[in-house]
Amino acid sequence: MSTREVPPRGTGLVDLGNIDAAAIERPLPSGTNAAGFGSDVVAEVLRDLDIPYIALNPGASYRGLHDSLVNHIGNATPQMLLCLHEESAVAIAHGYAKVTGKAMAVAVHSNVGLFHATMAIFNAWCDRMPVIILGATGPVDAAKRRPWIDWIHTAADQGAIIRNYTKWDDQPASPAAAREALLRAYWLSNASPQGPVYINLDADMQEAVLEKPLPPIDAKRYMPPIVSAAPADQMAKAAEWLKAARHPVILAGRVSRDLTAWKHRVALAEAIGAYVCTTPKVGAAFPTDHPLHLDAPQPFTKDELTPHLREADVVLSLDWVDLNGTFRALGGPPSGKVIQISLDHQLHNGWSMDYQGLPPVDLFIAADPDVATAALARAVGPAISKPKGPPRALHQPTGGKSTLGIEDLAHALRGAVGERDVTLTHLPLSWQGSFWHFRHPLDFIGSDGGGGVGGGPGISVGAALALKGSGRLPVGICGDGDFLMSVTALWTAVHYRIPLLIVVANNRSFYNDEVHQERMAILRNRPVDNKWIGQKMLDPEIDMAGLARAQGARGFGPITGQDELGTALARAVAAVENGEVAVVDVRIEPGYGARDSGAVSHRKSG
Numbered sequence: 001m002s003t004r005e006v007p008p009r010g011t012g013l014v015d016l017g018n019i020d021a022a023a024i025e026r027p028l029p030s031g032t033n034a035a036g037f038g039s040d041v042v043a044e045v046l047r048d049l050d051i052p053y054i055a056l057n058p059g060a061s062y063r064g065l066h067d068s069l070v071n072h073i074g075n076a077t078p079q080m081l082l083c084l085h086e087e088s089a090v091a092i093a094h095g096y097a098k099v100t101g102k103a104m105a106v107a108v109h110s111n112v113g114l115f116h117a118t119m120a121i122f123n124a125w126c127d128r129m130p131v132i133i134l135g136a137t138g139p140v141d142a143a144k145r146r147p148w149i150d151w152i153h154t155a156a157d158q159g160a161i162i163r164n165y166t167k168w169d170d171q172p173a174s175p176a177a178a179r180e181a182l183l184r185a186y187w188l189s190n191a192s193p194q195g196p197v198y199i200n201l202d203a204d205m206q207e208a209v210l211e212k213p214l215p216p217i218d219a220k221r222y223m224p225p226i227v228s229a230a231p232a233d234q235m236a237k238a239a240e241w242l243k244a245a246r247h248p249v250i251l252a253g254r255v256s257r258d259l260t261a262w263k264h265r266v267a268l269a270e271a272i273g274a275y276v277c278t279t280p281k282v283g284a285a286f287p288t289d290h291p292l293h294l295d296a297p298q299p300f301t302k303d304e305l306t307p308h309l310r311e312a313d314v315v316l317s318l319d320w321v322d323l324n325g326t327f328r329a330l331g332g333p334p335s336g337k338v339i340q341i342s343l344d345h346q347l348h349n350g351w352s353m354d355y356q357g358l359p360p361v362d363l364f365i366a367a368d369p370d371v372a373t374a375a376l377a378r379a380v381g382p383a384i385s386k387p388k389g390p391p392r393a394l395h396q397p398t399g400g401k402s403t404l405g406i407e408d409l410a411h412a413l414r415g416a417v418g419e420r421d422v423t424l425t426h427l428p429l430s431w432q433g434s435f436w437h438f439r440h441p442l443d444f445i446g447s448d449g450g451g452g453v454g455g456g457p458g459i460s461v462g463a464a465l466a467l468k469g470s471g472r473l474p475v476g477i478c479g480d481g482d483f484l485m486s487v488t489a490l491w492t493a494v495h496y497r498i499p500l501l502i503v504v505a506n507n508r509s510f511y512n513d514e515v516h517q518e519r520m521a522i523l524r525n526r527p528v529d530n531k532w533i534g535q536k537m538l539d540p541e542i543d544m545a546g547l548a549r550a551q552g553a554r555g556f557g558p559i560t561g562q563d564e565l566g567t568a569l570a571r572a573v574a575a576v577e578n579g580e581v582a583v584v585d586v587r588i589e590p591g592y593g594a595r596d597s598g599a600v601s602h603r604k605s606g
């Protein structure tokens, strides 16, 4: 296998300048040019690294950096994106990375801001997405602290709050050390396997006058491409097994949004005649309407996959999330040979169990799945004949009902978007893979990663920011619980003119957990009818469209009937194409399709 450059993952779709000029908060010129303070150095490194945006909620612990971003580098590269909650700030950066494959920056106030950010950092960590988080503390030198407030907002080893779910963290003690820390942070965060990093900036270091200018450096020289090459004999063995296989299966997991890599996966599957399975835990990895695509992508049920895995003589996992969990459905390890291509082991630590069960593997290739797939596709050669077959039919609602279900929402949304290129930026728990086809790596960018409810709105805003101007329509479909937990992320989209459609699959409940209470009641022979208590958001029902309008977005609904649904979605799509943020509140009846069965006793989610 050839060498590879790790940093340039992603689509290269859109990078800079996605904010309309009218929405940029332009500072008055301050007249200073040379870095005069510690935080000026930090701002300059962000600029030298071409980081386009810094999502933030302000705080005095980084007032030095805030001033430098505005008055020293003019609120450009990076531009500030004011967020109403730190969780949204990180989620926006997470969504941006999901589309571009690259980290943008986030700034959060000392300990308390970081506390708010934690769940979103955990989501980005589990999703293996790069984010540069800047925090602050101190002054670390106690003699310089203001009474009370500087003391409660100073913690020894603040990085300990997030160290277990970040790739790296640091608390540099000088501007020179801060510059190096930022370079290292950007380099590490963007290198595969990607992940969030944290740099804690001492308030005193930020605010201190720079004694003498730092010698200039070329930031690009500190971003050496990381070369990961699988040994040639391993790649040859994998190619040999795959060529000889009579019933190979590919589990396409954590791969990039790159279209060329997508084509290599298709070429490899077609050349060896492998069935391919994908999962909505991560972004689209294979055309779901391809004759070789198995099953509709579902997080838990793999009804069609299981018999194929039983029969498979070779299973090729492209960094499949929870390989062992998938094998468990077989009742034991698969009898065929297992090839795992992944770098994920590099991130596993003793705190987070998100590494999942240990799978049996016969050939482990420590390489980026995209690069290894390209090499395998070359090694096995072109397909002799292309597989044929009708595309999998999408789920159609039964009709004739007076209420709406998630399938009606999906059907009407398909109608409203028509032939447009859509990126689904988020999907609710009730979604089924058979509702939508993915034909491009940007058709779907995957889940929140860590199962932290409340990620949907922020991730959608960040993805929409990255997609702005690409011709793709960003559509986030959120559960009502998910939407309500971070609804104020939408204000940032409205304020910075980031077009986005959010459809709320509003079942007026944290319904996933009603299903759990139902299971408990059945297992314990107690009344199932009580499952709604402590779950339903009724009396009063919440006006989602009103929450959108209150923030300057367009609000549609509540929609309760078939006829108004199509019209509202069409109007919302038109509003988004006009540059607006639109929210459609669709009142659906609860239901998880196959997952709703109370007979299933093991824990599935939540």
Ligand SMILES: Cc1ncc(C[n+]2csc(CCOP(=O)(O)OP(=O)(O)O)c2C)c(N)n1
Pocket (backbone or CB within 6 Å): 119, 428, 429, 430, 451, 452, 453, 454, 478, 479, 480, 481, 482, 483, 507, 509, 510, 511, 512, 513, 605, 606
């Ligand atoms: C931060 C967080 N809190 C609680 C949960 C537990 N939980 C999992 S799913 C869920 C319900 C989410 O409600 P909603 O988004 O409305 O989706 P629904 O289940 O109703 O389709 C909850 C509370 C979680 N995963 N994350």
Ligand SMILES: [Mg+2]
Pocket (backbone or CB within 6 Å): 479, 480, 481, 505, 506, 507, 508, 509, 510, 511
């Ligand atoms: Mg709900």
